[in-house]
Amino acid sequence: MKKMTIYEPAMCCSTGLCGVGVDPELLRISTVVNTIKKSGNTVNRFNLSSNPQEFVANAGVNKIIMDAGMESLPITVLDGEIVKTGAYPTNEEILSFLELPESTLTNESKPAATLKLTQKPRSGCGCGDGNCC
Numbered sequence: 001m002k003k004m005t006i007y008e009p010a011m012c013c014s015t016g017l018c019g020v021g022v023d024p025e026l027l028r029i030s031t032v033v034n035t036i037k038k039s040g041n042t043v044n045r046f047n048l049s050s051n052p053q054e055f056v057a058n059a060g061v062n063k064i065i066m067d068a069g070m071e072s073l074p075i076t077v078l079d080g081e082i083v084k085t086g087a088y089p090t091n092e093e094i095l096s097f098l099e100l101p102e103s104t105l106t107n108e109s110k111p112a113a114t115l116k117l118t119q120k121p122r123s124g125c126g127c128g129d130g131n132c133c
Contacts, residue, residue: 002098003042006033006088007061007075010049029088032105036094039104043094048073 006029033043046054055061060082064072068085076084078097083089089097091105 001041002079003044004094004097005044005046005077007055007058007073007077008045008047009070009073011047025088028091032091032094035105036098036100039100041098041100041104043098 011026029045033045036043048055055065058077060080061075061077064075064082064085072085074086074088075082076089076097083097084093094100095102095104
């Protein structure tokens, strides 16, 4: 089984789903990650403000941030190899990275389409004007 880790920018909470102005991209990635975890797969999310030691411990992630800056976040790592930077992976990319069938993101009451929210640029943790809660 493959292991995926997403290194995220600093957010006011572990998921960034706080305040009244929730970023749809953070909602999508949280929903997809939780669904994949429930199916028995390993996906970790580390946010810079909550887990800075994870960023320091991963030499590849640390180097990308030092070379390209914070704009390189989020960074997706699959089995120790960096596979995407600067944006969250799409649902299709996640399924492909983890070699999972599309049915992983569906059930009888919730088709995969409900998990595919429109992607838009991130602006902080979703707390209105981009300032953290």
